[in-house]
Amino acid sequence: MLSFEERINSKMNSLTISERKVVEQLKMHEQPFLLSMNELSLLSKVSEPSVVRLYRKLGYASYQELKVALAQEQVNNRFTLIANDNDIKDDDLADIVFDKMADQLATAMSMTKEKINVQQMEEAVQIISKADRLFFFGQGLSGNIAEDGAHKFMRMGGTTIAVKDPHYQAIYANHMSKDDVVIVISHSGETVNIIEVVKMSQKNGAFVIVITSNSNTTLAQMADTLLLTQAQETEKRSDAMVSRLVQLALIDTLFTRVVAIGGSYVKEAINRSRLAVTRMKK
Amino acid sequence: MLSFEERINSKMNSLTISERKVVEQLKMHEQPFLLSMNELSLLSKVSEPSVVRLYRKLGYASYQELKVALAQEQVNNRFTLIANDNDIKDDDLADIVFDKMADQLATAMSMTKEKINVQQMEEAVQIISKADRLFFFGQGLSGNIAEDGAHKFMRMGGTTIAVKDPHYQAIYANHMSKDDVVIVISHSGETVNIIEVVKMSQKNGAFVIVITSNSNTTLAQMADTLLLTQAQETEKRSDAMVSRLVQLALIDTLFTRVVAIGGSYVKEAINRSRLAVTRMKK
DNA sequence: TTTTTTATGTAGTAAAATTACAAATAAATT
């Protein structure tokens, strides 16, 4: 079903002057779907039949149909408007802050989804599944994400290690082999230590998956598989927070896929891990 | 603005038999916003004035207004329907998995937003701002969230400690004072250790903020400030992942607010922290 | 200039929404 906007765009040059006046009013008005045909014709300074001819040209069977379409699309426009003014201000109270964050997160998630290369990602899933050892490398705040990821994959029963300390990362990198997989999390993508470590890991044959928020970085270029969060850099104060959440969601996605293709064996292993934790809590 | 559904629910018992027949038809019909009043009255087997009386009772000024509301909410219902089929299947490839996760996350975020008590949360922000020491308690996966939170608040320059080990938590709890604030993260809300630790902290006068996903838990009941993620338990495999992301977003919200009311002094402190990290990376 | 085409409006009609009021039903009072 074509949207009002699309219909206008495709028919604009075949519209008469009077008809364009009506379009003008419809676009101008806050809530055009509340206007009667009479009101609309008065506002547009044209006759009612001109209004009729317009919506017929646009492919609506009745004035009601036009109004319904406008009402439904208004909802979408409203969402877009909110999403555009989602900069967090100092005098926004907690609920507003949270709401704006939700908006930014939703946007970031859909932008990230656009950038996903399914083939590459599924290939990465295969490689993780067959990996001898799985390393999560991250420093600072990204270190927490690394730990979170490791914590999850650990439950599958394989060798999974999170490394936050740059020296330890270097040591591990020096002893990698071709059956090892490294998942590197970096917000900036330019941390010198990490770049060195990745270089060394790859030299030793390890497969490197990079999760970062910018494709124009040294780290991104080196990746065997690159997982990008966000396509646009908006320089908002909350950007780092949001991209962190998206990074976690990406790791969750990897995990979900690895479990899915792993079959019953893997699922049982995870179940055993869960039971082990539950037992301990008693 | 109340939704049609909400209006019905709040007015249902004050509706007459004829009026309920109309509601019945509106709910039944695929596209009720395309019905004329005459059609609707015929379908409902009542007179037209009965239809008028119904929408007046529901607070709509005209039949057109009711139709517009129904048309707009139909869009939402459509989204909800899509959102309801977002169970992640084993044969969903990575991009689909990620997409469904984004959907679930968006739903969870908006459900959480509904549950936010602004006054209480802003009060918590004030208390955190004035706190002598700030503790983040969490075990297992929630421990990573605790560390993430601590990492962030730490940059403000105060005393901020993440504690993942139950024994350490117990020790800290025993030495709390009335100027201490504890933020407890727990998915289940029933972890025995954590409950004991919270009890002890409160006994010593500490203020306890609980972040969990269910209000019917022991931990939730004990909270001085309760931050709930999700209102509804759907028992999906991905629920834990999603609620973890929402928990992080809640902590980000707290942090954003604390920084906002802290003014220039706090912002400078954070800036110094950032520079310190940047310098180290060179 | 005349003819043809295109654009627009006038006036009337049909349909839809709304109102005033009365009939019917149910509840309360005597």
Place this chain on the structure above:
DNA sequence: AATTTATTTGTAATTTTACTACATAAAAAA
């Protein structure tokens, strides 16, 4: 049980809205 009162519902008339047929005006083509 009868009468009054209140509530619910519908009938019929009125107003408003959407739509149509046709005429006029303006523009383009012959």
